[in-house]
Amino acid sequence: MSSTASSTSTQIQLASRPVGWPTPENFRTVTVELPDLAEGEVRVANEFISVDPYMRGRMNDVKSYIPPFALDETMTGGAVGRVIASRAEDLPVGTAVLHQLGWRDIAQAEASAFRQVTEIHGAPLSLHLGILGMTGLTAYVGLTRIAGLRSGETVFISGAAGAVGSAAGQIARLLGAERVIGSAGSAEKVELLTSKYGFDAALNYKDAPVREQLPELALDGVDVFFDNVGGDHLEAALDVMNTGGRLALCGAIASYNAEEPTPGPDNLSALITRSLRMEGFTLGGHFDLADEYAQRMTEWFAAGEIAYDETVVGGIDHAVDAFLGMMQGQNTGKMVVRTA
Amino acid sequence: MSSTASSTSTQIQLASRPVGWPTPENFRTVTVELPDLAEGEVRVANEFISVDPYMRGRMNDVKSYIPPFALDETMTGGAVGRVIASRAEDLPVGTAVLHQLGWRDIAQAEASAFRQVTEIHGAPLSLHLGILGMTGLTAYVGLTRIAGLRSGETVFISGAAGAVGSAAGQIARLLGAERVIGSAGSAEKVELLTSKYGFDAALNYKDAPVREQLPELALDGVDVFFDNVGGDHLEAALDVMNTGGRLALCGAIASYNAEEPTPGPDNLSALITRSLRMEGFTLGGHFDLADEYAQRMTEWFAAGEIAYDETVVGGIDHAVDAFLGMMQGQNTGKMVVRTA
Incomplete structure (x- = not known):
């Protein structure tokens, strides 16, 4: 030594x-x-x-x-x-x-x-x-195994300027998403989502309730919701999910520091009327996808397809x-x- | 004519x-x-x-x-x-x-x-x-295709004395569930669940909050929740779901007549921490299972396995x-x- x-x-x-x-x-x-x-x-x-x-x-x-x-x-x-x-x-x-x-x-x-x-x-x-490690793998697992993203679909990502969110937006596009929408908490981040990370549209959740803003950006509804925030974002997403949509719950940062339990969305009945699937996940059970992810991400990265x-x-x-x-x-x- | x-x-x-x-x-x-x-x-x-x-x-x-x-x-x-x-x-x-x-x-x-x-x-x-028609098929679809019930699991069924619920309880058992728990709204129905329909345990949701009663009946947790009620039942189930559990949402009779949107469960974060999958369904997309169901139910019925x-x-x-x-x-x- x-x-x-x-x-x-x-x-x-x-x-x-x-x-x-x-x-x-x-x-x-x-x-x-x-x-x-x-x-x-x-x-x-x-x-x-x-x-x-x-x-x-x-x-x-x-x-x-x-x-x-x-x-x-x-x-x-x-x-x-x-x-x-x-x-x-x-x-x-x-x-x-x-x-x-x-x-x-x-x-x-x-x-x-x-x-x-x-x-x-x-x-x-x-x-x-x-992006080359657990953060990127989390985004990949959520979009593929949990949400079953298909080519041509519309994806909404909450907390999209965060580490997992910005990875998820780019990976969704590379997997064939037709339209990618994100939310973030400042004008600068919203600008970054569309200018740097290739999101088609983005909203600042501090400007007005997400429930008011999202429908205007998702005129044809949302097929896949990748959630890092929970709370108002989940409720807004449920309003606009298309029939057969999938919600991958990765995080709920909105409630992590709450001292009391907070009520859930008031529109959960959409799960039944629109046959939605909502699934929470952590990386724990999905490390078998790590090699597949490393291979694809290394290619994307080398091809200059990934911003961070x-x-x-x-x-x-x-x-x-x-x-x-x-x-x-x-x-x-x-x-x-x-x-x- | x-x-x-x-x-x-x-x-x-x-x-x-x-x-x-x-x-x-x-x-x-x-x-x-x-x-x-x-x-x-x-x-x-x-x-x-x-x-x-x-x-x-x-x-x-x-x-x-x-x-x-x-x-x-x-x-x-x-x-x-x-x-x-x-x-x-x-x-x-x-x-x-x-x-x-x-x-x-x-x-x-x-x-x-x-x-x-x-x-x-x-x-x-x-x-x-x-039981021989859409009601029974609804129970079968929810347990098999939506919840992916596996042999040896514990199932909780809300509104279990109703048409879909009493079918679901019996079908769950015939599909190999180890323990079947039900809820109903009177002492007579609770008695019927255990004496006639073969439930292992049942609770009367009018006696005390479901959230208080269910944990005592589900000491080893719940793997599959078949929900006809929503509201307090869904919240109670989320408290006790085992890691990897599935929630099949068939109905939400608790809220059908509500004039205002009602808040959702305060413990949805369990979806993430315990990797739960919650999926709503209606029979519409699943009529391809009708023949398989008719065949199995006719056999069960003929064998005297089905009460109604x-x-x-x-x-x-x-x-x-x-x-x-x-x-x-x-x-x-x-x-x-x-x-x-």
Whole structure:
């Protein structure tokens, strides 16, 4: 191993469970001394860590598809970096790796905790946390396996300027969607959707109720709804879904920080009268599509078919700010923290 | 043709569109003179007419999967009877037929409007409006194609003492369900579910909130929910659905007479966290399963595996009462009107 590798790690822990919106007081920063590397272990200097909406759910102590974050433990989650010290043959110093050890500048563990990533010329390593990684795969699974998108259909994507949303819009088009409509929370994002991401139409949900705006953009109805928001967006979509339509529920960011249960849409009867299918999903059961996705996305990416944005926040000390900003919609595209 | 066949027809028309609960004033009874039979026509004396929940939706002037009933026209819907006069070779006098000409004692039309039914020894003709007909097929489609019921699963059926519900409970068991739970609105019906229809457990939704009662009956959760009610039942089911569960929405009788939109369940986020699929359906797109169903149900019926109840109301003049009573849950099993 290199004798120059950092031997301390700065880490962000969950100090208490938030009620409603998280605050900086729910987190604490610690610096720990790392033990010497054991045989089979590697030490990784993270370049980017990921902050994602699903993490809010894990801060609650409730049964869900993944267990809650443990109190007084370092926050876990996606991160990419490079090996700076190694006692594992497969991962020599310099290797770019992806892992789930989360919110820390230096990660050290057995080599099996890290997966080497294929570096694409001109693509920053952070894209493996976004369009080239789980974010993009989430969009692909929702459109294909869950919604069964068919060529010629109209797709509506809520939270479309977010990481998953902007991937979903472009993938929907590449899969043959005839019309792609998105929602976002600022004039700048709405402009980006049509100018950069190829959406046919977009609405700013802060301008007027989605229920009023959407019908004007979806004169022929909507066949597939890819939902990252829930609440008013889901209700508006149900109003305009065509018979036989499919709703893929990926996220419900509108309610993640609610302190009380919020009522559902008042038009669920549309499911019966228009034979709609609404299905929630998480990536957990669908990793079998990862290779298929990687192959298609690599081709699309190489052909220059994919645009992306990242909102990069500098410094592990700002990880909490980045997370809170993402929950408030301050990001365009994937929100990542640059640790270096 | 027989010269003794009745030449007048008593019919019930929709006189005005109900707001909220229908009242007798929304209907009128007329007696019309029938023209002489034309070549290719038959005249049918109805024995039973069907009153069904879906008819409430058709009384509204809104776009749905079937067009609304026309004002000042005779109510359409399922009916069974016998040919009493015929100028069509295929349907001689005495033939038992099923048709959709609805609320009248005598129906006269081209032979193509009628379908001969196979009479089963010991089974009243009315069963072709119920367990042997569309009612039973609805239960079968919901459990198989929509919910994908698998052997060994737990099923919860709302409105289980109704026509579709009592069929669904028995069919679920015959398809291999491990545990079948039902809800109904009286102690007598709850008793019937377990003693006659083979449900493992049943609750009276008038005793206490479904959300409180259901968890005690579904200690291992629910895999398939077959919903005829909506509202509080759907919310209670979402609380206890197992990961990967399916919800087949067949009806929402709880809201059919609501004058204002009612909020949906406050726990829809379960769709995402537990990867649930919720799908509404009507029989329209699934008649391709009719032959398969008829074959299986005829075998089950012949083997004595099927119990049924009918609530028979006497006289075409009481069709409106029967419909209103059915909407209020006064029936056990299929509600039919005996016209003879």
